Amino acid sequence: MNKHTSKITTKSIEQSGLPSNYKKALSEYIWNGFDAGATRIHIDFEANELGHLGSFSISDNGAGIDIETIDDTFGNFLDSHKRDSANRDFYQRGRKGKGRYAFSTFANSCTWVTTFSGPDGTLLRYTIVINKGDLQDFIIADRSIVKKSSTGTVVSFQNIFDLSANLLSGKEFEDYLSSEFGWFLFLNRERESKIFINGVELLYENIIDDTEEVRYQIGDYHFKAIFIRWSEKIGDRYYFYFLGKNQKEAARKHTSFNNKAIDFHHSVYVESPFFDNFHETIDEHPVLEFSGKNQTHPSYKSLLRALNALVSSKEKQFIRGIQADKLIEEYQGRGIFPGSQQKADGLENVVKEIYCAEPRILQSSNTQQIKTLVGLLNVLLVTDNGRHIVEVIESVSVLQDDERERLREVFNKS
Template structure:
């Protein structure tokens, strides 16, 4: 049966024009996990020249119910702004873009066919859906069997006329998928989640710089226990960024939110996994500033939660310090090569040392001050610091920095201590 969706093929490509083949393949994997799959398989073959001859993505999720087919293949996002809105911002489920995400295959293939098995009212059914690049706003669907003798659901999407090479898969796409899914696979490791490519599980250990698990934070007043695992990643986690993941006693994520060190402009990519019985019936919808009295205490305003976040922040600052110290040294080396640092005479080396150490401390406290600057802006910023350091009132430097960017309490204290204010 032919079906026409409510946006033109050109319109679909326009909405999805920022996608590339790496992001598109990731989208099919997310679709599988969104369908409650725990295993995604990518299988491909190639010819002697390395060009892919076949490519398919399979999952063991609940399949595509033909009763809801229009919702799955009828894109309801009508603008780029809507495309960027995340469903369930604070949960890792429903990560994919639903209908429109299924059409991203046009970035690497000319045709896609979905073969799916699903359960409806105790009966297993299977069907096929096909879409071609020339008509992304049209899909052909056929319900093949309305009483399949199986108890296994799932979906396989096969692509044809593929513009990908074996080299692209191995050198570009697989590394991208490692960075895209490392945090998600780690989050669901105890639940057996996996991505298998040509029979080999996708690993991400090479993307880990620092890994520490078995940390225990115990709130003394109620003896509440939080089990914590920390990971620092080598590469960006793409749109996921750095987050805290809150997990109940069954090992299921119930909530996630950005860490306090997220978007600090220092390439410190990290994830914190926190497991506790305390999150079994936690009300994450409440604000930590909510003064209203709750009927039960498991909210962000509870003493246990505030204690936990304080301990997590202390852990992150401790873990981040050697990272920033290393990068502050690299910053000075870069500024030397770029000619950003002023020239000092032999008798002025103490002033140079004072400037360099101050730049390092400021970077370690607030690296965002050093991001996105042109060479001229870097020179102006460094010379301003140099002038203020050698003025009669070094406190002016603190006030200038505080006026540029909002400092947290710990950062203010550290900078004031360094400047001996």
């Protein structure tokens, strides 16, 4: 049994911003497993009739923790060895090394039993122990050679407090895991990446409302883009993610569809060899080709235009097919439209088209303000001045050609 000391004190670890609740704490260990190349994460626990946990562990089939680099992985803090990993940076949540201490949120000690492949292919297994009251020290014990086994790590928690079986088996915990890991599981579905809770697979598909895969050939480069619309807010959202070899994130960029408050929760993941040697730079000057590529590359700019067109099309489809009908139903319930059904039908179509073109115009929660606006629209329609509505809207927002034409068609019909 060997005792090792990390390069920081227990007090400093506790003050560094550890997870604030059990859900965030447990997600650290799940991410650590995926960071290690795992495709299976098992959350297993046993409890008595009162829900008190008798045993609780999180296991994975990843590469394990190489004992030769233990001082780099467990010995450093806020400077984790994983930052240089070839794995995908955008899901490496434990890069600063705080994840291993997350257990202190709900347990007094934590044990890792890890199996890894040595230089000669021999499988080696050993145990790591950290105690809540002595976080800067970790103990290594039980080194052995194993056969008929596989690599991976089992993290078990002892002397548990403020955590029960009811919390781990409840819908709230499952919803949190779906929100936090659903996007990752979806992107890695071909690898069959899964999370299990007491042997039951986590079903995350309910948080995905729409997906589409689009392929682009731009210059000499091929790009595969996967658009996802989520049914609710998720851990990572409203970004274009640019991925190179092994889906390693090279860059990310905010989409321009974040500020309309219409519940258009989306992400776009773009995979291409183009991003194998791509590095964003602070200034907007081209770099020499032999040193890589940056955001000034013509193919990157063309790709952004194509991606923005894709998301814009998806947003319009979402608003027209779902959100506009919800708005009309809400207005009907609030008594926004006039009493005459014949007048209301034409006015509803106009309101729907305006909402599709520029949602923010109709997003006030003040009933009187909305009634006034809809009333003015109605006056313009009944006085045969509907054509002026386009001018009014364009004074506060830029309309696309197709939006302008659709509005004019609706006014003519109304």
